[in-house]
Amino acid sequence: MSTPSNQTQQSSTATYGQAITSLxxxxxxxxxxxxxxxxxxxxxxxxxxxxxxxxxxxxxxTWLGEVDRIQRTCDALENQLGNSMQSSNRTQSGVLQAVVDEGRLTAFGSSLAGDTYTAMQGG
Known part of the structure; x- marks a missing residue:
């Protein structure tokens, strides 16, 4: 049975992490x-x-006040990115689990989850 890897989730997490580090x-x-x-x-x-x-x-x-405002905006962006990363990870984990759970079903002797995942990946 072919099961999807968590490569997409790792890539997404890395992207969020890079954005947070940049901020x-x-x-x-x-x-x-x-x-x-x-x-x-x-x-x-x-x-x-x-x-x-x-x-x-x-x-x-005035300049110092603007820097404070920009830093607060950066803090808000960091928090939002962190929340989005967690939400994305939960969603991807849920989808992965659903695909794995569906993989227990078979259609004509092949793995439905594996075939579905392969079709979604374009291969």
Whole structure:
């Protein structure tokens, strides 16, 4: 009897994992740059206290606020990707189990599940 492998599930999981890792890397880079901007802002406030310095400080605050917003969006995307990965894995496992369960039936001496799976795979 030919049974489907979990190669598709592994590929799907790997794709989700890569996307999550990319988001985590982006957040790490943002945190590094954010720290540099915060240090520059603190240095600016200590050295340059005129109206121009205040205006520049406000621009930096706006930028820092946007970085926080982007990081929250990255967190939400990570969570959604994680939830989607789990849902996809559950669905694929359920389909795999249904195919295996159906494989116990035979049609004309051949495995119905194996034949169905092979037909779905185009081979």
């Amino acid at each position: 985590e890397h982006a957040k790490t880079r943002m945190n590094t740059i954010k720290g540099q901007v915060q240090m520059a802002k603190a240095d600016l406030q200590a050295r340059y206290q005129g109206p121009d310095g205040l205006a520049y400080s406000r621009v930096m605050d």
